[in-house]
Amino acid sequence: MFDSRHVRVFDEVVRTGSFAAAARNLGYTQPAISQQMKALERSVGTLLFVRVGRGLRLTDAGEVLARHAAGILGAISAAQEQMTAITRLKAGRIRICAFPSASATLIPSAVASIKKQHPGIRIELLEAEPPESVESLLRGDCDVALAFTYDTASEQPTSDDLCIVPLFDDPLMILLPAAHPLARRRSIELAQLAEEQWIAGCVRCRSRFVESCAAAGFEPDIGFSTDDNIAVQSLVAAGVGVSVMPRMVYSSIRHPKVVSRPVIPADSRTVAAYTLSGHQNIPVTRLMLEALQHVAEEMRENGQAAKLPALGTNS
CATH class of the missing domain: 3.40.190.10 (Periplasmic binding protein-like II)
Known part of the structure; x- marks a missing residue:
């Protein structure tokens, strides 16, 4: 596994042609450059440079790494930039x-x-x-x-x-036609609507509604079932039934001919x-x-x- 710092130093040595020049450009000492190149050679398991007089010559393995070094460093740089963008919420x-x-x-x-x-x-x-x-x-x-x-x-x-x-916490509300006899009340007991036909919502809400009706002493007559908010309110407005709906659902769209009232006992x-x-x-x-x-x-x-x-x- 390459250490990106070693690859960066290697690329600079190849570009400048010597450990001394790479050290000057990178702000390292020459022994530090030499140690990093030895560490890189240990990691790849072979020599990357050989001495030729006072200069350096790349081995076959060194030539291969030299061809890929720019790509490796470019990929690392691109990854760092992308990760920084994500961390700083510029991307993601x-x-x-x-x-x-x-x-x-x-x-x-x-x-x-x-x-x-x-x-x-x-x-x-x-x-x-x-x-x-x-x-x-x-x-x-x-x-x-x-x-x-x-x-x-x-x-x-x-x-x-x-x-x-x-x-x-999202309270449940009773939905009634605006002309309903109980529409003027500030809150409505569930049991007061025992004889009404009901419009039920999603499976989970319907299950909760049936349990609440049982606790209030009656079994609801459910004539319609839909989890479409507009459909529920349109049916209520048309006078074909009443419904129980979470306040958050009702708050998103309100039919002008429908009123909502808190249910007693309170539920949410x-x-x-x-x-x-x-x-x-x-x-x-x-x-x-x-x-x-x-x-x-x-x-x-x-x-x-x-x-x-x-x-x-x-x-």
Whole structure:
């Protein structure tokens, strides 16, 4: 294995024709140059120079290395420049996997903030509902995953391979047609809507909704199932049913003929960002996590999300 410092000294010796001239140009002593060339010869296992009178002549092995030295040093220099650019956030790539409502709310602001300050960074977005998004992270298909959980203690991924960055608590809201008799109320008990037909969302949200209805003493009549926010609100606006929706989802697009009210008993989902343990120290990953935290804070200040107690990280 070559030491790049030795190759650089070798290239200078070849270019100048002597150890003494190379020493002057590089600011070394001549014995230091000689020692480095001996070390290089030990690493390659053969002589690179032979003495001819007062001068030097390259051996066959030396000729081979001389032909490649410039390329080796150029490749090392290019690699160093690229790594420096990544470290200084002038370049790099970050892949995010998020669930749809996060793609519509958190991601655009976070990406815009990063691109404004660091236009050389490439950001790629994939979509998947949890737990698939976290599984994608563990497979190495993305660098940061956004996911939500209900009942944080029982559903929170606990792999030692994960670093978890809590973002906020996302309350659930009842969606009603604006003309509904309960639309004037400030909050609505789930049991008050036991006789209504319901529009259910994604599989995970639907499962949570059915459990909540059971706790409230009824089995919901689910007439429609869709995880399309616009479709849910259009169905509610048309008066064909009511729905439960996370506030973050509802905040992205609001139908003028739909109203939202807090549900009683209060319920919410936890939204967090995930990366692999240790990867939070990679500059571009750290930048993305910080951008997501900043957007989450703005959402809390604007009333789009609730503050989440710190959960810490697994590492």
